[in-house]
Amino acid sequence: MNEQRRQILQMLTEGKITADEAERLIDALDTDQPEPRALDAPRSGSRPKYLRVVVEAGQGTEADGDGPTRINVRVPLQLLRAGVRLASLLPPQAITKANAELSKAGVPIDLAQLKPADVEELVDQLDELTIDVDDPDSKVQVFCE
């Protein structure tokens, strides 16, 4: 039992807080504390360095010069981070214009609210991203490696 939990129980026995309040505080402690196993598991191997996008489409044959189309793009995650930092240099008037165009296109996102730290966290979470789109004529895969 850790110190904070003990203090909550102490306050409960002293009558400073009710049982409901004690339960809420203990729940809050549980959610605040990271679960080491759950977090460590995906990081046990080497961290992914690249975002890979693979697109395969078409069923032609190489002989008739109309073979399948394949696009394979590998982007270092570090490059995404650098790009995100560069985007944070945009002047306010450019952001206002971009917001207006986004709204016009039906995407009401305020880019000024997008903080570099938030976007960087998003890039960090890409580590576990896997997208597979299977179609009879094409296949798209997005994953980190």
Place this chain on the structure above:
Amino acid sequence: MPQLVTLRWRRPGGRRHTVHIPVLPVLVVLSPLLLLAVLAGLVACRIFGISPGGALRGAGRLLWALPGTQVEFHDGSTAMTVAVN
């Protein structure tokens, strides 16, 4: 920083071509033009109200993060690959 950019391409029914571009020697050869480009960039930063230091740092980070980038495109017997190492 990128050391070598490799370009490979193949045309329909044609031979495969490979070109290796060493980045540093090319930068040295193009350094007078690069200096002009940096100056033009600094003027543009001043016009558009962007911090020149931040822009230089950002561009540097982008350049340093490039190694490992690879783009491949195959369409039938046509193919093209760009790899930065």
